[in-house]
Amino acid sequence: MTRLRLTVAYVGTAYCGWQTQLIPNGERPTVQSFLEAAASHIAGVPVHVHGAGRTDSGVHAEGQTAHIDVPDARMHIDWQLAMNTLLPRDIRVLEAVPVSSDFHAQFGVVSKCYEYHLWPNRRFTLPQRYPFVWACGPFDADKMRAAAQYLIGTHDFASLCNAGSSAKTTIRTITSISDRLFDPETGESIWRFEGKGFLKQMVRNCIGMLVAVGQDRLKAEDIPEILLSRDRTKAPQTAPAQGLTLKFVRYNEQ
Amino acid sequence: MTRLRLTVAYVGTAYCGWQTQLIPNGERPTVQSFLEAAASHIAGVPVHVHGAGRTDSGVHAEGQTAHIDVPDARMHIDWQLAMNTLLPRDIRVLEAVPVSSDFHAQFGVVSKCYEYHLWPNRRFTLPQRYPFVWACGPFDADKMRAAAQYLIGTHDFASLCNAGSSAKTTIRTITSISDRLFDPETGESIWRFEGKGFLKQMVRNCIGMLVAVGQDRLKAEDIPEILLSRDRTKAPQTAPAQGLTLKFVRYNEQ
Numbered sequence: 001m002t003r004l005r006l007t008v009a010y011v012g013t014a015y016c017g018w019q020t021q022l023i024p025n026g027e028r029p030t031v032q033s034f035l036e037a038a039a040s041h042i043a044g045v046p047v048h049v050h051g052a053g054r055t056d057s058g059v060h061a062e063g064q065t066a067h068i069d070v071p072d073a074r075m076h077i078d079w080q081l082a083m084n085t086l087l088p089r090d091i092r093v094l095e096a097v098p099v100s101s102d103f104h105a106q107f108g109v110v111s112k113c114y115e116y117h118l119w120p121n122r123r124f125t126l127p128q129r130y131p132f133v134w135a136c137g138p139f140d141a142d143k144m145r146a147a148a149q150y151l152i153g154t155h156d157f158a159s160l161c162n163a164g165s166s167a168k169t170t171i172r173t174i175t176s177i178s179d180r181l182f183d184p185e186t187g188e189s190i191w192r193f194e195g196k197g198f199l200k201q202m203v204r205n206c207i208g209m210l211v212a213v214g215q216d217r218l219k220a221e222d223i224p225e226i227l228l229s230r231d232r233t234k235a236p237q238t239a240p241a242q243g244l245t246l247k248f249v250r251y252n253e254q
Numbered sequence: 255m256t257r258l259r260l261t262v263a264y265v266g267t268a269y270c271g272w273q274t275q276l277i278p279n280g281e282r283p284t285v286q287s288f289l290e291a292a293a294s295h296i297a298g299v300p301v302h303v304h305g306a307g308r309t310d311s312g313v314h315a316e317g318q319t320a321h322i323d324v325p326d327a328r329m330h331i332d333w334q335l336a337m338n339t340l341l342p343r344d345i346r347v348l349e350a351v352p353v354s355s356d357f358h359a360q361f362g363v364v365s366k367c368y369e370y371h372l373w374p375n376r377r378f379t380l381p382q383r384y385p386f387v388w389a390c391g392p393f394d395a396d397k398m399r400a401a402a403q404y405l406i407g408t409h410d411f412a413s414l415c416n417a418g419s420s421a422k423t424t425i426r427t428i429t430s431i432s433d434r435l436f437d438p439e440t441g442e443s444i445w446r447f448e449g450k451g452f453l454k455q456m457v458r459n460c461i462g463m464l465v466a467v468g469q470d471r472l473k474a475e476d477i478p479e480i481l482l483s484r485d486r487t488k489a490p491q492t493a494p495a496q497g498l499t500l501k502f503v504r505y506n507e508q
Contacts, residue, residue: 011381062380080377090381123334126316127265127344128499132382 001069003103004079006049007095008035008064013131013242014090017057018064028057031091035066038086042077043070052105052112052249056201058241060132063094063113063248067105103251111175113194113247116207116239120187133188134207134243139214141179141189147213147220148177150227151206158230160206161199162238170199170230174206192247204239205232212236255323257357258333260303261349262289262318267385267496268344271311272318282311285345289320292340296331297324306359306366306503310455312495314386317348317367317502321359357505365429367448367501370461370493374441387442388461388497393468395433395443401467401474402431404481405460412484414460415453416492424453424484428460446501458493459486466490 008031016028020036032049039047051066070079079096087093119125119133151174158170174195182188191210193203209226212218218236226234262285270282274290286303293301305320324333333350341347373379373387405428412424428449436442445464447457463480466472472490480488 009378009380009382060382062382084378089384092378092381094378094380124263124338124346124348126263126348127346128263128314128316128386130343 001101002072002075003099003101004068004070004096005099005103005105006035006066006068006083006093008066009062009092009094010060010064011090011131012055012058012060014088015057017055017059018051018061019054031055031061031064032066034087034091035083035093038083039068039070041086042079042082043068043074045071050105052109053197055246056204056241056244059244059246060242061246064246065105065249065251067099067103069101105249108251109197109249110252111194111196111250112198113192113250114198114203115245115247116191116193116203117182117243117245118189118191118207118211120189126186129186129188131242132245134211134240136211136239137215139211140216141214143216143220144191144210144214145179147210147223150220150223151209152177155227156230157199157202157227159226159232159235160202160209162201162205162232165200167199172197172199172202177206177210201238204241204244205235207243208236208239211239255355256326256329257353257355258322258324258350259353259357259359260289260320260322260337260347262320263316263346263348264314264318265344265385266309266312266314268342269311271313272305272307272309272315285309285315285318286320288341288345289337289347292337293322293324295340296333296336297322297328299325304359306363307451309500310458310495310498313498313500314496315500318500319359319503319505321353321357323355359503362505363451363503364506365448365450365504366452367446367504368452368457369499369501370445370447370457371436371497371499372443372445372461372465374443380440383440383442385496386499388465388494390465390493391469393465394470395468397470397474398445398464398468399433401464401477404474404477405463406431409481410484411453411456411481413480413486413489414456414463416455416459416486419454421453426451426453426456431460431464455492458495458498459489461497462490462493465493 020030020033035049080093083093117133119135122137125135154173176194179191274284274287289303337347371387373389376391379389408427430448433445
């Protein structure tokens with residue numbers, strides 16, 4: 001068997017997230033299920049796709065990473081091309097490269113980068129951008145940058161972790177939060193979060209809190225107390241999935 | 255009656271272009287038909303939507319312009335909000351403002367601006383960008399800029415006008431062609447065309463010709479002869495609709 005590292009992009013709108021689960025009737029499919037069907041078809045044997053981590057229903061990716069083990073007898077195939085031929089248009093394999101058998105897409109993660117797109121105009125959302133932004137309305141970016149300083153570093157993020165997490169600890173490290181303008185004409189901006197790993201819906205809860213500060217619904221100085229409370233109900237609402245993109249996953253060898 | 259100027263954005267993927275036509279069974283609807291249905295519903299009387307010009311099936315817009323005449327008794331309504339409530343998500347009214355009754359969305363046009371998005375990577379298209387780009391593969395942008403100089407100005411564009419045009423003359427003026435990088439990470443670039451007006455599929459034929467030069471399938475110096483031939487079959491193929499966006503329409507009063 002040869003291990004392949006897959007870099008995968010998808011528009012999450014049509015999918016019930018990354019991870020395959022017991023699917024109730026009528027539920028939308030997952031990205032993983034489509035990748036496994038394609039890889040298994042090409043391999044001629046069932047292939048398990050092991051991702052770097054889950055993404056929620058509706059969340060997008062430009063650099064999700066996964067590994068698969070495929071029979072050496074099928075290594076003459078151009079795996080990227082073959083998989084893209086079988087996959088739906090809103091899932092693309094950007095890269096499929098042989099890696100050492102000790103590469104592990106989940107356990108080898110050094111850091112992850114997520115980007116969240118904010119749309120400041122309350123009157124309309126450009127339909128071209130609608131599936132990729134949160135139309136949160138106007139906000140004060142300076143206040144949000146100041147608030148972000150309370151989140152950067154190692155904290156107990158229990159108040160920013162939604163119910164249903166199986167994580168053993170709620171302590172995580174955010175190494176950086178930065179923002180840039182996506183389009184000066186529309187004011188769409190990108191908020192980038194980097195860290196070793198994130199709890200369930202933690203990025204969406206972080207940006208939800210930053211926007212609350214940027215819209216004067218919360219004071220930046222209250223953030224430390226909210227973190228200390230370890231109480232999810234003390235923090236603002238979760239920002240919608242559609243604004244979020246898993247931008248890239250970093251591994252040691254890169 | 256009060257005349258309203260509408261600025262309209264749409265993702266053209268699902269539509270059979272801007273203009274309503276006798277629709278054969280099973281054909282996709284047009285953008286105009288949805289706008290007319292919404293406006294007529296709000297006005298309580300049939301409303302005709304008069305656009306600045308057609309856009310082809312699959313072409314997008316961020317600043318299509320149209321005018322409608324609505325009963326004064328309905329002028330207390332927030333027309334932008336009301337129309338967006340009734341319209342599908344991929345059509346948005348960005349602005350609905352009262353204008354003088356001598357404003358005419360088609361006859362008052364001073365210039366139009368189209369943008370064409372090129373995707374240089376042949377291995378994959380990011381699914382987020384797939385509906386908005388032509389994945390033409392690598393090209394030499396310098397060669398394309400040199401070739402563009404042969405198109406700028408007033409010429410007979412008969413060789414770049416597709417069959418089925420009802421235009422009285424094929425002479426048009428392109429005032430500028432410029433390009434910029436949309437995203438340095440992916441290499442996606444935007445080619446902007448401005449002019450008083452364009453023939454049927456003329457922008458798509460222009461960019462098709464420029465890309466042919468950028469990919470060494472045509473020499474820039476051969477362009478004048480192709481224009482002089484007035485023969486559509488002498489020029490390269492029409493570029494796909496999905497890369498094209500009607501960016502804005504300019505009027506005298508603006």
